[in-house]
Amino acid sequence: MHNHLIDQINIDGFAVIDDFLTKDEINEALEAGKNLHKDAPTTARTIFSTTKSSNRQNKDEYFLESAQKIHYFFEDGALKDDGELNVKPEFALNKVGHALHTDHPVFEKISFNNRVKEICWQLGFNRPAIAQSMYIFKNPGIGGEVIAHQDATYLHTDPPTTIGFWFPLEDATLENGCLQFIKGSHKSGVHRRYIRNPDKISSELLIHDRPAPLYPESNFVPVPVSAGACVLIHSQVVHRSERNKSDKSRHAYTFHVIDTDDCVYSESNWLQPQPDKPFKILYENRNVN
Ligand SMILES: O=C(O)CCC(=O)C(=O)O
Ligand SMILES: [Fe+2]
Numbered sequence: 001m002h003n004h005l006i007d008q009i010n011i012d013g014f015a016v017i018d019d020f021l022t023k024d025e026i027n028e029a030l031e032a033g034k035n036l037h038k039d040a041p042t043t044a045r046t047i048f049s050t051t052k053s054s055n056r057q058n059k060d061e062y063f064l065e066s067a068q069k070i071h072y073f074f075e076d077g078a079l080k081d082d083g084e085l086n087v088k089p090e091f092a093l094n095k096v097g098h099a100l101h102t103d104h105p106v107f108e109k110i111s112f113n114n115r116v117k118e119i120c121w122q123l124g125f126n127r128p129a130i131a132q133s134m135y136i137f138k139n140p141g142i143g144g145e146v147i148a149h150q151d152a153t154y155l156h157t158d159p160p161t162t163i164g165f166w167f168p169l170e171d172a173t174l175e176n177g178c179l180q181f182i183k184g185s186h187k188s189g190v191h192r193r194y195i196r197n198p199d200k201i202s203s204e205l206l207i208h209d210r211p212a213p214l215y216p217e218s219n220f221v222p223v224p225v226s227a228g229a230c231v232l233i234h235s236q237v238v239h240r241s242e243r244n245k246s247d248k249s250r251h252a253y254t255f256h257v258i259d260t261d262d263c264v265y266s267e268s269n270w271l272q273p274q275p276d277k278p279f280k281i282l283y284e285n286r287n288v289n
Helices: 004-012 023-039 056-068 105-111 114-122
Strands: 014-017 070-074 093-098 128-136 146-149 163-168 179-181 194-196 206-208 221-223 230-234 239-241 252-259
Touching (some): 004 014, 004 114, 023 070, 023 093, 023 105, 056 093, 056 206, 105 128, 105 252
Antiparallel strands (some): 070 093, 093 128, 128 252, 163 230, 179 221
């Protein structure tokens, strides 16, 4: 059978499905996303930046704990030296993660809907599960860049069948920092990994195993998409997004699907399933094996 989605992902490393979410789903998710800041901590706020690092150990601990919870990461520019907010609370967050798909009813509903399962089926998953989810704000003026990376750096599986589902809840444009891809780069292996530090004495709980590769600027192709689209991202395709230079926000919800059948999820990945909270399965294809 000709399968357009698989072909597209095999060729480019990503695929766009327009009009994936209904207007009601977009509005419900956007509303929920806009309310997330109301539950953010008001002391000991943690910054998320892909370009800078600060107060390492506390930050790593909060990040590690976020695997099973809803945790709040602030923009680099949102906090004053004393930790107080520089901007209105609704603009201060960079992202929220990584268990919205299990712990937040609105995001759980979107993540486990039948259209998502149908895509997983078309992509050949046998026992797909969602490993993590994030709400990414990219707010006007303050929303920082996401540096070029492969998702396999963070979520390594063998074989590399992991797929990111990325849903813009507002139009993602050249001005507000839409995704940019290096087409075909998923065929070039895993360039570096972000893992639990084998050195248990170090205050760095999480480390990169290699320096960041340099990708030529001219290789990136911007992929603007309208609110409600679904962008499927191969775990090895290099992608990034620029900071938001516009006065419009670019909220997005995203999660990552791994296959738990005949696929090894690396034990050195930062995010590990817990005995009391295994990765939540989308469906199981009982016709295999
Ligand atoms: O939303 C962004 O700017 C980056 C998202 C991303 O890298 C991902 O979902 O894998
Ligand atoms: Fe990514």
